[in-house]
Amino acid sequence: MENEWDTAAEEYSQLVGESGDVWRRMLNNPAILREVSGLSKSSKVLDLGCGEGYLSRLLSQYNWELVGVDNSQTLLDEAKRKQSPGDFILADITQPLLLGDDFDVVITNMVLMSVPDIEPVYRNVYNCLKKDGKFIVVIIHPAFRRPIAEFAKTIIDKVFRREPFMKIVNNYMVVAKYSRRIMQCVNATRTWHRPMSVYIQKAIDCGFKLIKIDEIAPSVSDLNKWHQPKFLAKYPNLLFMVFTKNE
Numbered sequence: 001m002e003n004e005w006d007t008a009a010e011e012y013s014q015l016v017g018e019s020g021d022v023w024r025r026m027l028n029n030p031a032i033l034r035e036v037s038g039l040s041k042s043s044k045v046l047d048l049g050c051g052e053g054y055l056s057r058l059l060s061q062y063n064w065e066l067v068g069v070d071n072s073q074t075l076l077d078e079a080k081r082k083q084s085p086g087d088f089i090l091a092d093i094t095q096p097l098l099l100g101d102d103f104d105v106v107i108t109n110m111v112l113m114s115v116p117d118i119e120p121v122y123r124n125v126y127n128c129l130k131k132d133g134k135f136i137v138v139i140i141h142p143a144f145r146r147p148i149a150e151f152a153k154t155i156i157d158k159v160f161r162r163e164p165f166m167k168i169v170n171n172y173m174v175v176a177k178y179s180r181r182i183m184q185c186v187n188a189t190r191t192w193h194r195p196m197s198v199y200i201q202k203a204i205d206c207g208f209k210l211i212k213i214d215e216i217a218p219s220v221s222d223l224n225k226w227h228q229p230k231f232l233a234k235y236p237n238l239l240f241m242v243f244t245k246n247e
């Protein structure tokens with residue numbers, strides 16, 4: 001059955017390109033690569049909510065065993081079309097997954113804000129990870145919004161891409177559901193807002209230990225390089241967390 005990510009798939013795949021959009025290349029990719037680069041050759045890496053597979057293309061240099069899971073068949077077809085390495089499985093990550101229990105790393109990159117309930121995802125991750133395995137979570141920083149990003153690539157955007165349009169999220173403490181455009185994507189997908197503490201406490205309740213938390217803002221030099229407004233260096237764009245399973 002087609003879902004909203006199937007509808008958005010073609011546009012989304014174009015946006016992500018070969019190795020990620022501007023923001024992934026500037027922020028997500030270096031942070032993820034720093035975290036995983038020390039893994040041994042025989043490692044197993046699971047990418048939950050893998051989309052069109054760019055992360056497996058990024059990680060292909062390491063010869064790890066890569067598995068991607070997504071519930072959009074269209075995005076998984078895109079992953080294959082783009083010759084992304086690894087196994088790709090069509091499944092809902094909020095339902096119990098039977099993928100074994102020997103992954104060294106599980107990554108959810110820009111995914112948890114797309115699911116209505118993060119607890120079943122956390123349980124799946126916990127069951128898939130081996131002892132001392134790492135769970136890497138990357139989400140859009142929940143405290144800040146850049147509503148004007150929805151007008152990206154338009155004249156309005158060029159005129160208004162300035163600081164007043166960076167907002168602290170209204171009703172930050174309230175878990176909320178809304179539709180929003182992802183950068184210049186026309187097909188809006190649903191996003192769930194949760195305060196940072198909800199992401200962390202639910203992981204702790206599930207048995208994880210938080211070992212790293214980073215609020216990642218772009219550097220001025222990167223913003224210049226990618227022709228983005230400099231004021232964005234003042235705001236964290238991503239929340240990057242690493243949990244371990246210690247039992």
Ligand SMILES: C[S@@+](CC[C@H](N)C(=O)[O-])C[C@H]1O[C@@H](n2cnc3c(N)ncnc32)[C@H](O)[C@@H]1O
Pocket residue numbers: 005016048049050051052054069070071072075091092093094108109110111114115
């Ligand atoms: C913002 S995209 C991120 C994709 C990819 N990780 C990336 O960084 O390009 C969110 C992804 O989560 C997937 N997704 C959302 N809910 C899901 C669910 N319940 N089960 C499996 N995948 C899901 C979507 O299909 C989409 O590919």
